[in-house]
Amino acid sequence: MADTVSRFIPATGPEIERMLNVLGLSSVDDLIGQVVPRGDMFQGSLPMASPISEPELVHELKRLALLNTHTDQVLSFLGAGAYKHGIPSAISHLVDRGEFLTAYTPYQPEISQGTLQAMYEFQTMVCELFGMDVANASTYDGASALAEALSMAHRVLRGRRPRAILAGAIHPDYRATCVTYSRAGPISLAHLPPRRDGRVSIQDLSRQLDRETCCVAVQSPNFYGLLEDLPVICPLVHDAGALLVVVVTDPHACALLRSPGELGADIVVGEGQALGIPLSMGGPHLGLFATRRRYLRQLPGRLVGRTVDSQGQRGFVLTLATREQHIRRARATSNICTNQGLCALMVSIYLSLLGPDGLRQVAMQSHSNALYLKKAISALPGFDLVYNAPFFHELVIRTPVPAARVVEEMLPDGFFAGLPMDRFPGGRSHELLICATEVLGKEQMDSFLSRLARFRGNATPARGA
Amino acid sequence: MSTVKTTSGTNGLLQSEPLLFERSVEGRTGWRPATSGVPLADDLPEDLLRQAPMRLPELSEPEVVRHYTRLSQWNYSIDTGLYPLGSCTMKYNPRVAEDLAALDGFAQLHPWQPVETLQGALHVMAFVEDSLKALTGLHAVTLQPAAGAHGELLGLLLIRACQESRGDPRSKILVPASAHGTNPASASMAGYQAVEVPAGPDGILEVDTVARLMDDQVAGLMVTHPNTLGLYERNLSSICKVVHEAGGLVYGDGANLNALMGIVRPGDLGMDVMHFNLHKTFSTPHGGGGPGAGPVAVTQELEPFLPVPVIHRGDPLTLEWDRPNSVGRVRSFYGNFGVxxxxxxxxxxxxAQGLTHASRMAILNANYLRVRLSKAFEVAFPQPCMHEVILTDRLQRAHGVQTIDIAKRLMDYGFHPPTVYFPLVVPHAMMIEPTETESLDELDAFADALIQVAREAGQQPDTLKSAPSRPSLGRLDEVGAARFPDLRYDFDSTQ
Structure with missing residues (x-):
């Protein structure tokens, strides 16, 4: 008897019978038998467990949650594309309202004005962050946003320039995503490794730039936390007739620094997680995507626009859908349909709570904390800084023992000490990427530093003793 | 209107609410950032520092909470009422899932944590992979794609990689005319030319049509099953054979999997790759347009090409990165873990029983509506359907009333309209998917409302053409919005 009662399925036995009567059938099996050929039907039983109650479910998932160690139980110095900043409580209370949480894409604007107005506000705030003219209503994450940006640049230049240059230290996952997206597409990727100081080599870049290049993508702050020299890079790229794509993985940086738009970027993509979205093991996060107005028609993803109703009242609708897959099909600017609407809403609420000052203070405190670590670590025997260029809130340090060992040995003492760079192809074994945000206190950083200091002894034997 | 039970949300008090930027007052803030005890300092080069402050709104917390609470009240949602969007599977979203996703042990996990500190999370992921394998009869699953269309792109890249490894790269892919727009768009992104396949007169793909189109340049077939007409593709297993014999692979769009759980396993029919929309079939909230998740299941032959990392089922669970045939990755980290x-x-x-029951009740509910609405409306395909049914406005057009008018008028009765003007192969379609989580009362109220609207189409067509009248805004000018795009607040002029 398959008609088991579920608390999410209201139909009772007698109601099922009433419906079957209307259909002139005597059982649900008869109905399905009318539609599904016998040979197609699954005859076995699914190798899955039986239904359980909510308390049992909660118990089981709490048990699994306890098998994890999370970032509130230790001191975490992990960043590298996912950042632990303070998250206002109001955000989850607001996005958990059923009217936001359980609405679909706002295809019927008269009864979706809440989502639509919030997305119009979101688009405006993303433009302000990045100093750009237009932003879409979000994409999946920073990595896929970058892959989409390369295709967009290729379209903007009418497909005549097949090459995209990924310059300097771009997040390895972002790079890998671009490689995968380009497997079948018309774009060939050129990788321009960072020079010794961890940043884009201007000489190499100008040598690489040619009439085949549709765009140059630069992450700043880059994967090592360093600020790229965009004021120099940008005119170089434009002189070659290419577009500059700037990637931002923690938009707090934009509160402190001249915006990518001000520096001349044509497309800015980023990861919005740092702005009020829980880490959640890497997703759902949020792809940010902004550009110049003149490239609007090549923008992927949904857009919300202002309009009026039949009475002339202000309202908002999804617009410029002729770029999108449900209208343009094979010739759409992207296949994207579902985006990250609720995450965009989280970021909107975060930005409206923090405002320009709050955002700047978070950025300043994060930077100051990282600067504090930088100074202290450079004075630790056996440790060193790998790069010395201006940075935001992440830095790569050279460790006296393999970085993976630092991470492993510090874990039992309650630290996520950072990300060993040799996790990535070409990464060096004694380099550790660390991150500081505003939520780390001075005492916590001091305990991290004194634990780090203990590595010097078992690495290099003290000389001259 | 009085004879029809309405569930309109517009009976309550509706506040007007300006834009955030219009509410902003200089000097207010809604957050006190953490301070670490480390004095603020910066050593940043002057020429890189921001000069002009960002024009973000300045608001206190109560104002922000009120702003978004008011906005929320302008939304229709599953929690408000029946949301019959065809092929969107707007079923109820259990609240307990929100509590569980918010547990610190999940929400506060950093993706770069050492794998031994992520064991619980990996178990959750392995459980979902195994469940999707069980439901489809396929061999392996990746959870990485962030949404259905993202899964489509990945699935097609897997097909491409597989055929390339066979030394048989191909350039085209067959896509039925009734497919979602994402299918041909994903095909383009994966480097394939989409070739449209017409269905037979009864809306079903025919073996001969597919056989005729298959050649050594066709990589395979993308097929939504059941299709977007709500119909069971009864020739599918024969079609899969034909495609395989010609060296092709079959991609299954899982948008409509809610009709199949425990009834049919797509892998048994011969599908090679399939994506799922966890935000449809598996009840995760749509959030006003996401986040979703679009896992992909594959046969054994395609497994080596899956994105990295994959979960290795040892004790402890580990992540495998070294997979030389992998297509790489389609996004950062491990996918939308929270979803x-x-x-x-x-x-x-x-x-198992609950999921099977869900599919059976989804089919029953759709067929109940099909029969109840078959007098007032033309049903595009009168045979029994799966989990969704398509009506048209043919009977109402005589009165000058169109699908859009019917859809807008339905709002006045307190319901969200169906998916309209899709699929494109049915002119002026209204595609209704009630899902299993609607009660008979609610189905009847919805059917009554639609029948009443059909009656009004003959008696007072102007009411329909000027609908809706009960939401806070009337019909919105979408043409004007596209002609003069206003996509962000203009701080420099008063709007």
Whole structure:
């Protein structure tokens, strides 16, 4: 008897019978038998467990949650594309309202004005962050946003320039995503490794730039936390007739620094997680995507626009859908349909709570904390800084023992000490990427530093003793 | 209107609410950032520092909370009422999943944590992978794609990689005319030319049509099953054979999997790759347009090409990165873990019997509406349907009333309209998917409202053409919005 009662399925036995009567059938099996050929039907039983109650479910998932160690139980110095900043409580209370949480894409604007107005506000705030003219209503994450940006640049230049240059230290996952997206597409990727100081080599870049290049993508702050020299890079790229794509993985940086738009970027993509979205093991996060107005028609993803109703009242609708897959099909600017609407809403609420000052203070405190670590670590025997260029809130340090060992040995003492760079192809074994945000206190950083200091002894034997 | 039970949300008090930027007052703030005890300092080069402050709104917390609470009240949602969007599977979203996703042990996990500190999370992921394998009869699953269309792109890249490794790269892919727009768009992104396949007169793909189109340049067929007409593709297993014999592979769009759980396993029919929409079939909330998750299941032959990392089922669970044939990755980290977790909680609670029951009741509800509405409307395909049914406005057009008018008028009765003007192969379609989580009362109220609207189409067509009248805004000018795009607040002029 398959008609088991579920608390999410209201139909009772007698109601099922009433419906079957209307259909002139005597059982649900008869109905399905009318539609599904016998040979197609699954005859076995699914190798899955039986239904359980909510308390049992909660118990089981709490048990699994306890098998994890999370970032509130230790001191975490992990960043590298996912950042632990303070998250206002109001955000989850607001996005958990059923009217936001359980609405679909706002295809019927008269009864979706809440989502639509919030997305119009979101688009405006993303433009302000990045100093750009237009932003879409979000994409999946920073990595896929970058892959989409390369295709967009290729379209903007009418497909005549097949090459995209990924310059300097771009997040390895972002790079890998671009490689995968380009497997079948018309774009060939050129990788321009960072020079010794961890940043884009201007000489190499100008040598690489040619009439085949549709765009140059630069992450700043880059994967090592360093600020790229965009004021120099940008005119170089434009002189070659290419577009500059700037990637931002923690938009707090934009509160402190001249915006990518001000520096001349044509497309800015980023990861919005740092702005009020829980880490959640890497997703759902949020792809940010902004550009110049003149490239609007090549923008992927949904857009919300202002309009009026039949009475002339202000309202908002999804617009410029002729770029999108449900209208343009094979010739759409992207296949994207579902985006990250609720995450965009989280970021909107975060930005409206923090405002320009709050955002700047978070950025300043994060930077100051990282600067504090930088100074202290450079004075630790056996440790060193790998790069010395201006940075935001992440830095790569050279460790006296393999970085993976630092991470492993510090874990039992309650630290996520950072990300060993040799996790990535070409990464060096004694380099550790660390991150500081505003939520780390001075005492916590001091305990991290004194634990780090203990590595010097078992690495290099003290000389001259 | 009085004879029809309405559930309109517009009976309550509706506040007007300006834009955030219009509410902003200089000097207010809604957050006190943490201070660490480290004095603020900066050593940043002057020429890189921001000069002009960002024009973000300045508001206190109560104002922000009120702003978004008021906005929320302008939304229709599953929690408000029946949301019959065809092929969108707007079923109820269990609240417990939100609590579980918010547990610190999940929400506060950093993706770069050492793998031994992520064991619980990996178990959740492995559980969902195994469940999807069980439901489809396929061999392996990746959870990485962030949404259905993202899964489509990945699935097609897997097909491409597989055929290239066979030394048989191909350039085209067959896509039925009734497919979602994402299918041809994903095909383009994966480097394929989409070739449209017409269905037979009864809306079903025919073996001969597919056989005729298959050649050594056709990589395979993308097929939504059941299709977007709500119909069971009864020739599919024969079609899969034909495609395979010609060296092709079959991609299954899982948008409509809610009709099949425990009834048919797509892998048994011969599908090679399939994506899922966890935000449809597995009840994770749509969030006003996402986040979703679009896992992909594949046959054994395609497994080596899956994105990295994959979960290796040892004790402890580990992540495998070294997979030389992998297509790489389609996004950062491990996919939308938070969405996968919500799906896990749904699958665990429902179990095999619950999921099967869900599909059976989804089919019953759709067929009940089909029969109840078959007098007032033309049903595009009168045979029994799966989980959704398509009506048209043919009977109403005589009165000058169109699908859009019917859809807008339905709002006045308190319901969200169906998916309209899709699929494109049915002119002026209204595609209704009630899902299993609607009660008979609610189905009847919805049917009564639609029948009443059909009656009004003959008696007072102007009411329909000027609908809706009960939401806070009337019909919105979408043409004007596209002609003069206003996509962000203009700080420099008063709007």
């Amino acid at each position: 996968v977790l919500r799906a896990a909680s749904y699958i665990m609670e429902m179990g």
